[in-house]
Amino acid sequence: EIVLTQSPGTLSLSLGERATLSCRASQSVYSNYLAWYQQKPGQAPRLLINGASSRATGIPDRFSGSGSGTDFTLTINRLEPEDFAVYYCQQYGTSPLTFGGGTKVEIK
Amino acid sequence: EVQLVQSGAEMKKPGEPLKISCEGSGYSFSSYWIGWVRQLPGKGLECMGIIYPGDSDTRYNPSFQGQVTISVDRSINTAYLQWTSLKASDTATYYCARGGTSHWGDYWGQGTLVIVSS
Numbered sequence: 520e521i522v523l524t525q526s527p528g529t530l531s532l533s534l535g536e537r538a539t540l541s542c543r544a545s546q547s548v549y550s551n552y553l554a555w556y557q558q559k560p561g562q563a564p565r566l567l568i569n570g571a572s573s574r575a576t577g578i579p580d581r582f583s584g585s586g587s588g589t590d591f592t593l594t595i596n597r598l599e600p601e602d603f604a605v606y607y608c609q610q611y612g613t614s615p616l617t618f619g620g621g622t623k624v625e626i627k
Numbered sequence: 628e629v630q631l632v633q634s635g636a637e638m639k640k641p642g643e644p645l646k647i648s649c650e651g652s653g654y655s656f657s658s659y660w661i662g663w664v665r666q667l668p669g670k671g672l673e674c675m676g677i678i679y680p681g682d683s684d685t686r687y688n689p690s691f692q693g694q695v696t697i698s699v700d701r702s703i704n705t706a707y708l709q710w711t712s713l714k715a716s717d718t719a720t721y722y723c724a725r726g727g728t729s730h731w732g733d734y735w736g737q738g739t740l741v742i743v744s745s
Contacts, residue, residue: 520690554731556672562734563722564664564672575733606674611731615688616662616674 521546521610523619531627538595540622542608547588549612555584555593556607558621564607568593595624629653631661633736633744639743640712646709647739649723656704657681660726663697663708666738667719677726678706713743 522545532538542553551571556564566575568584572592581596593603603626608619634648645647649661662677680699687697699706706723723736 532724551731552729552731556732558672563738564724564732565735566732569730609672609674609731611726614677614686616677616731617688618664618672618674618725621671 521548521613521617522610523617524620525606525608525619525622527622528620529623529625530596531625533627534598534600538593538598538602538624540593540595540606540624542591542619544584544589544591544594544610546573548591548610551587551591552610552612553584553586553591554609554611555582556609557602557604558607559604567606594626600623629725629734631725631734631736633721633723633739636740637742639741640745641715641743642712643743644709644711646707646715647741649706649708649736651704651706651725654725657701660731661699661706662707662724662726662731663695664722665691665719666722672722675708675721677736679729680704680706703741713741715743715745718743722736 523545526541553571555568558564572584604622605623607621632650643648658679660677663675667674675691676697678697696709720738724732725734
């Protein structure tokens with residue numbers, strides 16, 4: 520099973536700042552099949568990024584994904600009020616599918 | 628419009644059985660994987676297992692193997708997650724999500740809250 524480790528656990532930032540979230544895999548993610556999700560309280564997760572770097576439909580371009588192999592990054596430029604949430608990475612290249620533990624982005 | 632609609636919240640006692648559902652619409656149900664995801668109160672996401680409705684190929688996360696059963700009824704575009712004997716530790720929100728060969732999680736159900744309490 521591929522273990523995904525997200526860091527930091529919590530990120531305290533101000534509106535307009537840049538957020539950089541890390542997701543490290545215990546082994547190489549097949550075909551870089553790595554997704555990022557945003558989740559707000561009481562809501563289902565929302566897909567942001569697929570295939571490590573492809574933005575999902577309707578996702579603003581301030582969200583970008585990068586990385587390959589075992590190291591992946593989600594960058595959120597110019598944080599807006601609606602971006603404060605919990606973010607998860609997920610690998611779907613190898614069964615069982617696995618999620619990282621999440622990074623909470625909170626207002627400083 | 629693609630939709631995954633899950634069955635409603637459940638309150639059960641320990642030891643009782645339960646089957647929750649996820650109905651897909653607006654797409655070719657048989658051509659996409661359905662995954663079940665658990666979220667314990669205040670915790671992160673865990674993938675329990677996935678099923679391919681086209682041939683019922685099912686793959687469980689080892690942590691959940693033997694604890695739950697994932698199934699599908701293609702005739703009514705519905706996937707299921709079931710327990711034979713619930714425990715208090717099964718209290719959680721359960722989501723279904725759709726996945727394809729090169730992408731995952733573009734559509735999610737609204738979640739089903741399961742509370743197990745005596």
